[in-house]
Structure formats: C-alpha cells, structure tokens
Amino acid sequence: xxxxxxxxxxxxxxxxxxxxxxxxxxxxxxxxxxxxxxxxxxxxxxxxxxxxxxxxxxxxxxxxxxxxxxxxxxxxxxxxxxxxxxxxxxxxxxxxxxxxxxxxxxxxxxxxxxxxxxxxxxxxxxxxxxxxxxxxxxxxxxxxxxxxxxxxxxxxxxxxxxxxxxxxxxxxxxxxxxxxxxxxxxxxxxxxxxxxxxxxxxxxxxxxxxxxxxxxxxxxxxxxxxxxxxxxxxxxxxxxxxxxxxxxxxxxxxxxxxxxxxxxxxxxxxxxxxxxxxxxxxxxxxxxxxxxxxxxxxxxxxxxxxxxxxxxxxxxxxxxxxxxxxxxxxx
Amino acid sequence: xxxxxxxxxxxxxxxxxxxxxxxxxxxxxxxxxxxxxxxxxxxxxxxxxxxxxxxxxxxxxxxxxxxxxxxxxxxxxxxxxxxxxxxxxxxxxxxxxxxxxxxxxxxxxxxxxxxxxxxxxxxxxxxxxxxxxxxxxxxxxxxxxxxxxxxxxxxxxxxxxxxxxxxxxxxxxxxxxxxxxxxxxxxxxxxxxxxxxxxxxxxxxxxxxxxxxxxxxxxxxxxxxxxxxxxxxxxxxxxxxxxxxxxxxxxxxxxxxxxxxxxxxxxxxxxxxxxxxxxxxxxxxxxxxxxxxxxxxxxxxxxxxxxxxxxxxxxxxxxxxxxxxxxxxxxxxxxxxxxxxxxxxxxxxxxxxxxxxxxxxxxxxxxxxxxx
Amino acid sequence: xxxxxxxxxxxxxxxxxxxxxxxxxxxxxxxxxxxxxxxxxxxxxxxxxxxxxxxxxxxxxxxxxxxxxxxxxxxxxxxxxxxxxxxxxxxxxxxxxxxxxxxxxxxxxxxxxxxxxxxxxxxxxxxxxxxxxxxxxxxxxxxxxxxxxxxxxxxxxxxxxxxxxxxxxxxxxxxxxxxx
Numbered sequence: 001x002x003x004x005x006x007x008x009x010x011x012x013x014x015x016x017x018x019x020x021x022x023x024x025x026x027x028x029x030x031x032x033x034x035x036x037x038x039x040x041x042x043x044x045x046x047x048x049x050x051x052x053x054x055x056x057x058x059x060x061x062x063x064x065x066x067x068x069x070x071x072x073x074x075x076x077x078x079x080x081x082x083x084x085x086x087x088x089x090x091x092x093x094x095x096x097x098x099x100x101x102x103x104x105x106x107x108x109x110x111x112x113x114x115x116x117x118x119x120x121x122x123x124x125x126x127x128x129x130x131x132x133x134x135x136x137x138x139x140x141x142x143x144x145x146x147x148x149x150x151x152x153x154x155x156x157x158x159x160x161x162x163x164x165x166x167x168x169x170x171x172x173x174x175x176x177x178x179x180x181x182x183x184x185x186x187x188x189x190x191x192x193x194x195x196x197x198x199x200x201x202x203x204x205x206x207x208x209x210x211x212x213x214x215x216x217x218x219x220x221x222x223x224x225x226x227x228x229x230x231x232x233x234x235x236x237x238x239x240x241x242x243x244x245x246x247x248x249x250x251x252x253x254x255x256x257x258x259x260x261x262x263x264x265x266x267x268x269x270x271x272x273x274x275x276x277x278x279x280x281x282x283x284x285x286x287x288x289x290x291x292x293x294x295x296x297x298x299x300x301x302x303x304x305x306x307x308x309x310x311x312x313x314x315x316x317x318x319x320x321x322x323x324x325x326x327x328x329x330x331x
Numbered sequence: 332x333x334x335x336x337x338x339x340x341x342x343x344x345x346x347x348x349x350x351x352x353x354x355x356x357x358x359x360x361x362x363x364x365x366x367x368x369x370x371x372x373x374x375x376x377x378x379x380x381x382x383x384x385x386x387x388x389x390x391x392x393x394x395x396x397x398x399x400x401x402x403x404x405x406x407x408x409x410x411x412x413x414x415x416x417x418x419x420x421x422x423x424x425x426x427x428x429x430x431x432x433x434x435x436x437x438x439x440x441x442x443x444x445x446x447x448x449x450x451x452x453x454x455x456x457x458x459x460x461x462x463x464x465x466x467x468x469x470x471x472x473x474x475x476x477x478x479x480x481x482x483x484x485x486x487x488x489x490x491x492x493x494x495x496x497x498x499x500x501x502x503x504x505x506x507x508x509x510x511x512x513x514x515x516x517x518x519x520x521x522x523x524x525x526x527x528x529x530x531x532x533x534x535x536x537x538x539x540x541x542x543x544x545x546x547x548x549x550x551x552x553x554x555x556x557x558x559x560x561x562x563x564x565x566x567x568x569x570x571x572x573x574x575x576x577x578x579x580x581x582x583x584x585x586x587x588x589x590x591x592x593x594x595x596x597x598x599x600x601x602x603x604x605x606x607x608x609x610x611x612x613x614x615x616x617x618x619x620x621x622x623x624x625x626x627x628x629x630x631x632x633x634x635x636x637x638x639x640x641x642x643x644x645x646x647x648x649x650x651x652x653x654x655x656x657x658x659x660x661x662x663x664x665x666x667x668x669x670x671x672x673x674x675x676x677x678x679x680x681x682x683x684x685x686x687x688x689x690x691x692x693x694x695x696x697x698x699x700x701x702x703x
Numbered sequence: 704x705x706x707x708x709x710x711x712x713x714x715x716x717x718x719x720x721x722x723x724x725x726x727x728x729x730x731x732x733x734x735x736x737x738x739x740x741x742x743x744x745x746x747x748x749x750x751x752x753x754x755x756x757x758x759x760x761x762x763x764x765x766x767x768x769x770x771x772x773x774x775x776x777x778x779x780x781x782x783x784x785x786x787x788x789x790x791x792x793x794x795x796x797x798x799x800x801x802x803x804x805x806x807x808x809x810x811x812x813x814x815x816x817x818x819x820x821x822x823x824x825x826x827x828x829x830x831x832x833x834x835x836x837x838x839x840x841x842x843x844x845x846x847x848x849x850x851x852x853x854x855x856x857x858x859x860x861x862x863x864x865x866x867x868x869x870x871x872x873x874x875x876x877x878x879x880x881x882x883x
Contacts, residue, residue: 034461034462037462038461038462038465038466039465039466039469040465073744073746073747075747076746076747076750079750106769107769108769108770108773108844111770111773111774111777112769112773114773114777114781115773115774115776115777115780115781116776117781118776118777118780118781118782118785119776119780119781121781121785122750122753122780122784122785125746125785125788126746126750129746130746134344134346135346138368138684141367142368144785144788144789145789147785148782148785148786151781151782168844216459217459217531219459223459223685224353225353225354225456225457225458225459225688225692226354226684226685226688228352228353295461295462296460296462296525297459297460297529297531298455298458298459298460298526298529298531298532298535299458299459299460299531299535300531300534300535301534301535301683301685301686302368302683302685303683304531304534304535
C-alpha cells in the first residue's frame with residue numbers, strides 16, 4: 001500500500017514538473033518561433049539559443065513586488081492566478097504519455113480533463129472581477145462567454161470519440177487506435193467507426209482548443225489593442241507569470257487531448273516502435289501549429305467568434321455525433 | 332447603424348481609452364460611454380503633446396522654423412517640410428531649379444511609402460496580427476537607409492531649403508531606389524496574399540465603419556479617409572504643385588467607405604507612389620539643386636499666402652501671413668489628421684469597441700501632428 | 704463493519720486516511736457554503752459556491768463514483784456557476800453593499816429554521832442503520848447510462864420535460880425583452 005502511494009505521488013510530481021517545465025519553455029519556443037516567422041533572431045543572449053531565458057524571466061518575475069490595486073478584492077485577486085495554473089497542471093496527472101507512462105490513469109479520463117478545463121474559465125472570471133478595472137471586467141465577460149460557447153462543441157466532439165471507443169478511458173481510446181494510421185480517429189477507415197466526417201471533427205476540436213486556451217486568433221480575452229491586457233491588466237510579478245504559464249500549460253493539455261483523441265496517442269502511424277516519442281512528436285507538432293497560427297492570423301471579433309461556435313461548430317458537431325452513432329449501429 | 336439608443340444613466344459606463352493605450356498609438360485620449368461592448372458616444376480629447384508649433388512659427392525666422400515641420404509628423408515628415416518651403420518660395424518669389432523639384436517629389440513619395448508601410452503594420456497589429464509589422468518595417472528600413480544617406484536623418488528630416496535642397500542625390504541613392512522599386516512591388520504582392528486576402532482580416536474590415544461622403548465633407552476629411560468614401564480628391568491632382576502634373580499616376584478611389592476601402596486606398600497608393608518614384612528617376616534632369624539667385628535674408632512681401640500639399644495623411648496646408656518682417660505675422664498649419672480624427676466621435680456611435688478601434692486604426696492617426 | 708471500528712480507527716490505516724479525506728471534503732463543502740451565504744459581494748458568493756461544489760465532487764469521488772464527481776465539476780462549476788456569473792454581470796456590474804437593516808424576523812426565524820433542518824438531518828444520520836456495501840458497481844458511465852435508460856427512465860424523461868419547460872420559459876422572457 002505504502003509503495004503504491006509513493007509511486008503515485010512520485011508520478012504525480014513528475015507529471016506536474018513536466019507541465020511546469022513545458023509551460024516555461026513554451027514561452028521560449030513561442031518567442032523563438034515568432035522571431036523566425038518575423039525574421040528576427042528572438043531571445044539568443046542568455047545561454048545557448050537563449051535557453052536560459054525562461055528561468056531568468058521567472059526569477060525576474062518572482063523578484064518583483066506583487067501590487068494589488070486599491071479597491072480590488074484582495075483575496076480573490078490573489079486566488080485567481082493560482083486557480084489559472086492549478087487545474088491545468090492537475091490535468092496532467094491523467095494524461096497517458098505511453099502505455100506505461102501515466103501518473104494515475106482514470107476510467108473517466110476524458111471527463112476529468114474537461115472538468116478541470118472548465119475550472120480555468122472561473123479563474124479568468126475571478127481575475128477580471130476582482131481587479132476592479134473596466135478593461136479586466138470586459139475581458140472576463142468576453143472570456144467567459146467564449147468559454148461557454150466553445151466548451152459545448154468541444155465536449156460533443158469528444159463524446160463522439162468516446163462513442164467510437166466505447167469508453168471514456170484515455171488509455172483505452174489510444175489502444176483502439178494503435179494498429180495503424182487508418183485506425184486513428186482522424187482517418188477512421190478501419191476500426192469501429194467508418195465516419196468519413198471525422199477529419200472535420202478533428203478540425204472542430206482543434207479550433208475549440210484554440211478558443212478554449214484563449215489563443216490567437218481567438219484571444220479576445222486579452223486583446224491587447226482593445227483591452228490593454230484583458231483580465232491580467234492589473235497583474236504584475238508572479239501573478240502575471242502564473243497566468244502566462246497557465247495559458248501554456250493549457251495549450252499542452254489541449255494538444256495532448258487532440259493527440260490522444262484523434263492522432264492515436266503514442267501509437268506509430270505504421271505500427272512500428274510505438275512509444276512515448278511518438279506522443280511527444282505529435283504533441284510538439286500540434287503546439288508548433290498553435291504558435292504558427294498565432295503569428296499569422298489577425299484576431300477575430302467577439303460576435304464572429306460566438307457566431308462561429310453557436311451557428312457552425314455546434315450544429316456540425318451534433319450532426320457528426322448523430323452520424324457516428326448511426327454508423328456504429330449500422331456496422 | 333447610428334440609430335438613437337436610449338439608455339438610462341446607470342446602464343452605461345465611461346471607458347477611458349488613453350492617453351496611454353495600445354490602440355491610440357500615442358497620447359490620444361478617447362472618452363467612451365459604453366453600453367457593454369457597444370459605444371454610446373465617444374469624445375476625443377487632444378492636446379497632451381501640444382508644443383505650440385504655430386506660435387514658434389511666429390517667433391522664429393523662416394530658416395529657423397524649417398526643422399519644426401518635421402517634428403509634427405514623425406512618419407511622413409518630408410511632406411510637411413514640402414508645404415512650408417513651397418509657401419515661402421511662393422511668397423518670396425524664389426524659383427526652384429528643376430532637378431531640386433524632381434528630387435523633392437521622389438523623396439516625398441518615398442517618405443509616403445515609408446509612412447504607409449508603418450501604418451500598414453500598425454493597423455494589422457491593431458487587428459491582432461503581429462507579423463506584418465515586422466515585414467513592413469523591414470521594407471521601410473530600406474527607405475530610411477536611402478533617405479538617411481541623402482538627408483542625414485532618419486525621421487525628422489530637415490532636407491528642403493528655400494529654393495532647393497540641402498544635399499544632392501548621388502548615384503548610390505539612385506541605384507538603391509531603382510533596386511527598391513521591384514523589391515517593394517514583390518512585397519506588395521506578398522502583403523496581398525498574407526494580409527489582404529486573409530479571411531479573418533476581411534471579415535474584420537468589410538462593411539465595418541462605413542463613412543458617407545457627407546460626413547467626410549462635414550469634417551473636412553482628406554487622404555484615404557475621403558478617397559475610401561468615394562471622394563476623388565487629391566491635392567496632387569486637384570491643386571497641382573511642384574512637378575506632379577508631369578507624372579502619370581492614378582488616384583485610387585473606393586466608394587464603399589468602410590475600413591477595408593481605406594485600407595485598399597493606402598495599399599494602392601503605395602503602388603502609385605512607386606510609379607511616381609520610377610518616373611522621377613527616369614526623368615531626373617541634371618543641373619544645380621539651389622537657385623543661383625536667392626535673397627540672403629528671407630523676407631516675404633506683406634501678404635497672405637497658402638499652399639496645400641498631399642502628405643501621407645492627407646491635405647496639409649500652410650497659411651502664411653507676412654508683414655514683411657523676418658518672422659511671419661501668422662503661420663497657420665492645417666493638419667489633415669486633425670480633421671480626419673474628429674469624425675471618429677460621430678461615426679463610432681453604436682459600434683462595438685473592437686470595430687471602433689479598428690476604425691480608428693484605419694484613420695491613420697499620428698497624434699503629434701494633431702496636437703502640433 | 705461494526706460500530707467499534709468506525710469509532711476509533713488509527714490515523715494511518717486506510718480507514719483513518721479515508722476519514723481524514725472525508726472530513727476535509729466535508730469541511731470544504733461547508734466552508735464554501737458559508738462563504739456563499741455570508742459574503743457581501745456577489746462574486747465572492749459565487750466563488751464560495753464553486754468551493755462548495757468542488758467539495759461535493761470530492762465526496763462523490765470518495766464514494767467511488769468518479770463519473771458523478773466529474774460531472775459535478777463539469778456541470779456545476781463549469782456551466783452553472785458560469786451561467787450565474789452571467790446573471791451577475793447582467794444584474795449589477797458595480798454591486799452595492801447590503802441595503803438597509805435585515806428584517807426583524809429574519810434573525811430568529813432563520814435560526815429556528817436552520818436549527819430544525821440541521822437537527823432533522825442529525826437525527827436521521829444518527830438513527831439510521833448505516834450499512835456499508837462493499838461496492839454496488841464501478842460507478843462507470845456505462846452502468847449509470849443503463850440505469851438511467853432502464854430502471855429510472857421515467858425520472859429521466861421527466862427531467863427532460865423540466866428542462867424543456869425551462870428553455871421555453873427563457874425563450875418567452877427573452878422575446879418579451881426584445882419586443883420592448
């Protein structure tokens with residue numbers, strides 16, 4: 001008993017460390033990626049390729065004073081950044097990186113991830129409301145309506161995958177996609193489902209992930225040309241740092257989920273050498289796509305964003321769910 | 332769009348955009364009365380960097396005031412100097428050598444391209460796209476390098492003199508300018524693919540913030556603001572000055588009046604300016620750059636003189652009232668952005684804040700030029 | 704399990720740890736509820752509600768029902784509190800402090816009502832013969848789904864009718880607002 005408990009604790013700590021390191025180094029990756037896209041060198045002074053930049057930034061942020069604006073709700077103001085980081089990191093506990101590397105597999109893994117993701121929007125809400133700043137307030141209103149709008153198609157699409165697999169267990173979802181690329185849920189020619197619309201489901205899921213993680217072109221919550229910095233306008237020091245890292249941790253979670261649900265997790269496209277490296281490869285390809293998109297597209301508008309979700313993505317994902325259910329019944 | 336909205340006082344709140352705000356590109360303040368995301372009314376508050384250029388114009392002698400003009404608009408400074416030297420030359424009857432006129436036109440057009448490029452980058456950044464700014468700045472850098480080699484400065488030029496120029500262009504400049512033209516045309520194609528044809532970009536601008544001809548006339552708007560609303564007015568064509576009548580170029584006019592039309596006008600203007608630069612380089616005559624006969628002391632005869640030019644931001648006019656002394660009696664600067672900006676208050680009513688700030692970006696505001 | 708083991712398990716046994724976790728979750732639920740009821744600001748009340756829901760989810764998890772627990776977080780924290788937050792935004796962007804003194808009856812009457820309810824629950828808890836089942840089922844989606852669509856299909860359908868009524872009501876109210 002004690003040994004298993006220790007195992008679980010060690011695994012959980014490793015998962016959390018992975019999340020934190022990723023969150024810090026994705027900032028570096030983002031800055032380097034943006035610099036490549038914009039024909040600049042990017043951070044390259046501190047350490048080889050500027051690799052020491054994230055820890056130095058962290059030290060700088062920690063050394064700064066945490067100022068709380070007058071009239072702000074002090075308790076909530078302090079809680080909000082913690083709440084931004086905590087669910088994102090906790091979610092890593094259930095992510096299976098390979099058939100053996102998982103901190104604590106749960107048989108309702110999909111639900112757990114989405115449940116914790118929904119906590120994230122609470123942090124934006126609390127941050128916006130407690131800052132007592134009109135920009136923050138507008139930003140949190142936007143962020144919350146966005147989160148509500150995009151959680152629905154995301155969940156419906158995830159349920160489609162659960163329906164195909166017959167289980168909300170993340171390990172099981174990957175295991176069923178393992179044999180070859182044609183078993184992956186994005187190209188479901190073999191396996192349970194023969195739904196040719198699954199690539200669209202993948203796109204829906206990816207777009208929703210972009211929106212849920214507040215990334216460009218859906219970064220309306222922190223639209224800096226309108227709302228200065230949105231919900232974290234009043235945050236400095238590590239409060240800002242936590243929001244920042246929480247965003248990147250969320251990106252990693254979103255990409256992990258996309259990899260697991262649609263791209264076959266740790267399985268190899270040709271059935272060769274399955275393992276954690278395939279997972280990492282797919283994960284970082286997706287993250288690179290996130291960065292690429294952010295530095296290419298301008299921002300959408302709030303009504304365009306909501307219309308896209310309510311008028312296009314939700315009906316499409318519902319139709320896809322019905323079609324998948326029908327196809328599973330037929331075959 | 333501008334339907335009257337009746338709201339109780341406690342249903343709205345006042346949002347202070349600026350004086351320091353990323354969207355205002357300077358120290359402009361807009362007091363917006365908001366209803367949620369919608370703007371009920373807005374009031375632009377200016378004067379945060381008022382530096383009394385007009386008063387300085389009355390106190391300084393004519394050559395001393397030359398450098399002030401380029402401090403007004405830090406992006407397209409040469410056009411402003413151009414108006415000033417033109418009006419003083421007109422008043423004093425100084426004849427400018429032809430070579431100087433051509434070089435002036437080339438320089439002003441290059442400066443216009445630089446200004447439009449910066450506006451393009453900043454405008455896309457207002458919409459949330461970061462990368463085009465870096466691309467645009469790289470192209471602008473070529474222009475600044477060329478101008479620096481000739482004029483000695485990168486932004487606040489003091490290049491034009493009464494009667495001519497401070498420095499002649501050399502072969503290096505001409506070669507660089509010739510190299511620049513095809514490179515810029517290639518860049519324009521790239522911008523079209525990367526930005527203009529982007530679906531999100533189009534949705535952000537198409538049909539947003541339509542300005543009627545009436546409102547443009549009412550506020551005296553010029554430049555792309557007026558031409559984007561179907562008003563075919565360009566000082567270079569309507570009240571020709573310098574050597575512009577000898578160039579073959581078009582005035583892009585779009586009738587829609589929305590933000591996209593203003594954007595398209597400016598992008599087309601870059602192309603037209605390239606044409607002017609190209610023709611200018613081809614036609615560039617030899618000869619002196621300063622007149623042989625020039626009064627030692629500029630003392631225009633008493634009278635009232637006015638000269639307008641088309642700067643990157645629109646019709647800029649200098650009115651000079653001289654009493655025959657060493658300094659002007661009155662020097663009135665008609666700055667185009669001042670007129671362009673003030674229609675914002677009326678036009679933005681009922682818009683969402685995102686659209687309104689995109690609209691503000693499309694007006695191409697340079698705040699020091701409003702405040703003077 | 705006989706009452707004596709329930710009374711005093713050692714802290715570092717499985718039962719003891721479970722007890723600690725249970726008490727923690729119960730405390731979180733209670734504290735959250737208290738914040739929700741007693742705070743001056745609506746946003747703080749909302750945050751208290753979130754804490755309360757998380758505590759309840761923890762209790763479900765402890766009771767070997769991870770599905771219900773996750774649904775508790777997903778629906779109550781993710782959806783319902785967010786909906787409430789919308790209501791707050793629409794109602795009072797700059798919320799005011801409590802208005803006026805509380806009514807005379809609210810203190811004593813509220814106390815009596817609370818005491819009655821608490822006493823009732825306590826009596827129930829003490830009087831009931833609690834039997835600890837080993838494990839009825841694994842609490843998975845499949846079992847719950849089957850149960851909902853077979854044994855409890857009537858309840859399931861009735862709940863959907865309630866939801867339908869709620870949606871229709873919302874539409875009617877929204878329509879009236881639009882016509883005004």
